[in-house]
Amino acid sequence: MDIFTKKRLAIASIVYWLLLAYIIVALVWWFIALEKQNDRMAQYKFSELKLDDPAFQIKYQAIADEEHIKDVQYIGEGATFLIVILIASIFVYQAVRRQIRLQYQQENFMMAITHELKTPIAVAKLNLETLLKYSLSDEKKLKMLQATLQETNRLNTLVSNILVSSQLEGGRYRMAKEELELSDLVKTAVSEFRNRFPDRPWQCEVESEIDINGDPLLLQILVNNLIENAIKYSPKEAPITIKLLQKNRTILFQVIDEGPGIPGNEKKQIFEKFYRIGNETTRTTKGTGLGLYLCKKIVEDHNGQIKVTDNLPRGSNFMVSFTVKHTHEQ
Ligand code: ADP
Numbered sequence: 001m002d003i004f005t006k007k008r009l010a011i012a013s014i015v016y017w018l019l020l021a022y023i024i025v026a027l028v029w030w031f032i033a034l035e036k037q038n039d040r041m042a043q044y045k046f047s048e049l050k051l052d053d054p055a056f057q058i059k060y061q062a063i064a065d066e067e068h069i070k071d072v073q074y075i076g077e078g079a080t081f082l083i084v085i086l087i088a089s090i091f092v093y094q095a096v097r098r099q100i101r102l103q104y105q106q107e108n109f110m111m112a113i114t115h116e117l118k119t120p121i122a123v124a125k126l127n128l129e130t131l132l133k134y135s136l137s138d139e140k141k142l143k144m145l146q147a148t149l150q151e152t153n154r155l156n157t158l159v160s161n162i163l164v165s166s167q168l169e170g171g172r173y174r175m176a177k178e179e180l181e182l183s184d185l186v187k188t189a190v191s192e193f194r195n196r197f198p199d200r201p202w203q204c205e206v207e208s209e210i211d212i213n214g215d216p217l218l219l220q221i222l223v224n225n226l227i228e229n230a231i232k233y234s235p236k237e238a239p240i241t242i243k244l245l246q247k248n249r250t251i252l253f254q255v256i257d258e259g260p261g262i263p264g265n266e267k268k269q270i271f272e273k274f275y276r277i278g279n280e281t282t283r284t285t286k287g288t289g290l291g292l293y294l295c296k297k298i299v300e301d302h303n304g305q306i307k308v309t310d311n312l313p314r315g316s317n318f319m320v321s322f323t324v325k326h327t328h329e330q
Contacts, residue, residue: 234259
């Protein structure tokens with residue numbers, strides 16, 4: 001968060017708590033004033049009583065009872081009012097903070113996305129222009145074409161992440177439910193990544209014939225996003241392990257890398273929309289904070305679960321589990 005946003009947030013919080021304190025002090029003041037008034041009224045009524053009045057005892061008791069009832073009434077009203085104010089103020093405070101955080105993340109997202117869209121287009125354009133203008137050796141041509149293809153792939157992932165998230169959120173995406181072989185989908189994805197990044201050590205432990213009922217496009221986005229993150233956030237020479245297995249009715253898909261891993265307190269937050277570790281100035285990797293949010297949404301739409309744990313000795317282990325309705329044996 002920049003200093004200006006932090007300052008604005010701090011000022012808004014101080015004003016808010018001061019106002020709340022003022023309301024509570026006013027409430028307590030109102031309670032004390034009413035209590036005093038009640039007491040004075042009772043004292044006045046007692047002083048009006050005549051000792052030789054035959055009904056003195058009864059009247060005295062009636063005044064005391066009335067005072068007691070008023071006491072209880074004021075305490076009840078005051079306490080209810082106080083509780084309502086406290087609950088409402090906590091609710092409003094949390095909602096405002098959430099809103100400010102979301103606004104800040106959205107601004108970050110806009111900045112990141114402008115950059116993310118422009119860079120691959122600029123790189124691809126430059127590469128193509130160079131290929132047109134100069135006659136290069138076959139090796140150089142191949143390198144340039146591969147680099148251009150990589151940029152186009154990045155653009156493709158980014159655009160489908162944005163489109164699919166907005167469609168899923170708006171309820172406009174009609175999720176397909178079809179029986180498909182997850183093993184094939186994962187194997188194809190891994191072989192594409194192997195072609196794109198041939199120098200990486202890939203470890204692929206994918207069991208065959210694991211079927212799932214789901215949407216092929218969404219599941220592909222899920223697999224690609226997790227693998228792309230593993231590539232993005234770990235050193236070039238570090239191995240990436242992809243596992244797919246089924247135990248009874250549970251399908252487990254894992255993407256394990258040997259990067260810096262995810263700090264404990266951020267293991268949940270990284271699945272929030274636009275959330276990225278670190279801040280815009282210290283971050284060196286490109287991204288929008290949409291990938292894992294979308295992964296979580298896709299997994300949940302398939303009634304599954306996603307979580308991240310530490311990989312030992314270093315790195316992270318993203319685990320997705322789905323429960324299937326029917327096993328092969330049935
Ligand atoms: P993006 O990669 O576009 O920033 P994601 O939603 O995919 O957005 O990831 C959110 C954040 O989680 C990333 O900014 C990064 O800090 C962290 N992260 C995701 N995957 C990994 C990983 N494999 N290793 C380390 N950090 C990761």
